[in-house]
Amino acid sequence: MIDVKLLRQDPAGVRAALLRREDESLVAALDEVLQLDRRWRDLITETEQLKAARNAATEEVARRKRAKEPAEELLATLKASSERVKALDAEIRELEAPLHQALLRIPNLPHPDLPTGSAAANRVVRTWGTIPSFDFAPKPHWELGERLGILDLARGSKLSGSGFPVFVGAGARLVRSLANFMLDLHTREHGYLEVAPPFVVNRATLTGTGQLPKFEEDLYAMPRDDLFLIPTAEVPVTNLHRDEILDAEQLPRAFVAFTPCFRREAGAAGKDTRGLLRVHQFDKVELVRLTRPESSEADHQLLTGHAEAVLQRLELPYRVLELASGDTSFSAARTYDLEVWAVGVGTWLECSSASTFSDFQARRANIRYRPSAGAKPEFVHTLNASGVALARTIAALLENNQAADGSVRIPGALVPYVGTDRLLP
């Protein structure tokens, strides 16, 4: 949620910042908020003056009752003013719901340093590793996976529909190995606290991180219980401290969680959907940090580095993209995408997204900290990065490490986990 006070102070500045998201409809949304807020403040001022008078009179009634003095004429006037207050309160409540809803649908302000424009304006920050070359035509991962007997897309479709891959044998073991490798790296070397959260969450939790109310269509829902499957571990983990006031010494908090992620991918049909490129369920190791505002930018760099370390140890060539203002997601202020090159499909695959949300999620989820003892609570900054998503990483691993005979080399960092250095057809 953006800061309403900032919007009141500098509506033109906020409007200009939001327009960098390349969404013209935001002008009307902001105007609606400003108008509702103006009306709300007028009403609240009037009502509070009335209430102050009423409270004073009520106290006088109490005093007279105790002193056994008559209070009938006061009670009569109080009845009238009390009814007036009740009517005004009702009017205020009717304004607050739409005001709050409108605010929840306004995205975060993009960081001033972002390149302006749509995805075409995304900036390559750096690249790492060497793209492998072959003296044969490299196969896509779905062919390699079928041939190795580790990936069964057809039976996944039978069970649940397309986009629900089944990993079998060494494939299932590879999934487990990757999860353990990443969790070990982040807990032992990067200082993260491992969390095993629920995969099913309520509306308040999804509102806290920004998926609701605007993106309900993207979620798998269980209407009978009004619960949803998590699209990412970011949702339950960021919300761990929802409605809490943390001590300054508790920051930064650094969590790592391995969970499945469920995404309806509504409207994405047909685009890059083959094999493991875009699926409805995939596993992901997620990193989440809660920081003091002044250290969030440095933390963002650190966090991105932690995700990169995974790809480096897996020997996967990648590039880091800084997303342009129009390509940065709803809640984020700034995002670096990590894209791995996959030789079989011949494209960059997004395996991680490392974002800072400034105080946007903290404001929604009401996550605060006390800068020093006795000081006013302030909102923390929240950040997260995939560290990393498994499906596309497996696609790249299979494709980049394939041999002419269809076997696949396992990178050294994974060998202790997988128990072999090569998968054979």
Place this chain on the structure above:
RNA sequence: GGCGUGGUGGCCGAGUGGUUUAAGGCAGCGGUCUUGAAAACCGCCAAGGGGGAAACUCCUUCGUGAGUUCGAAUCUCACCCAUGCCGCCA
């Protein structure tokens, strides 16, 4: 699913219609004392919002919502959450 019990500030916890402007304690902050610390004692310590240049001032909040009343933490109704026992169950 059935029958109970409960939800009060950062935490614990008292409070059944009007000096509750929420007792008391813990934690925290400041002070006295002390070579220093602890202890003891004294004081300060909820959040959100409105108005104001500021000093300050006002309003709201006792799980949530609705109701009764001049007035609700307290009474009524509904819901949510937690918890105990029973039932079912990996």
